[in-house]
Amino acid sequence: MDVDRRAQWLRGVLDLCVLGLLARGDSYGYELAQSLQATGLGAIQGGTLYPVLLRLQRSGLVTVYWREGGGGPARKYYRISPAGVGVLREASGQWAAFAGGVGAILSERTAR
Incomplete structure (x- = not known):
């Protein structure tokens, strides 16, 4: 796949993907990046992911808290807020229609 095209698509949906993952349960940055990669979105660098998380936090769609790590430093966890659930619900329907x-x-074009 064209790397530039993939990057453009990802910029358009990364916020929703992060909200979708957080709707499954609270998580921290590295774990979110791993989950995104496991779904086939490719490697998401911290320089891409953490600004998204900060933007979601500032807009009130996620909340944050610290949790002690097992044998390591505390981790910053992210939780979807009720407002985030509402945005995700609405955007999911819009995304389904768009996609x-x-x-x-695309299927019509390739069927010819």
């Missing part, structure tokens, strides 16, 4: 439209166009 369905794109899929329909």
Whole structure:
């Protein structure tokens, strides 16, 4: 896949993907990056992920707290807020419609 195209797509949906992962349960940055990679989105660097988390926090869509690490320093955990759940619910429907439209166009084009 074209790396620039992938990066553009990711910029458009990374906030929603992070909210979606946090809707499954609280998590910390490295764990979120690993989960994103495991879903096939590729390696997400901290310089990309942490600004997204800060933006989500500042907009009230996630909250943060510190949890003691097992044998290591405390970790900053992120939790989706009620406002974040609402945004995720609304955006999920919008994304499904958008992706369905794109899929329909692409499948029609390749079917010829």
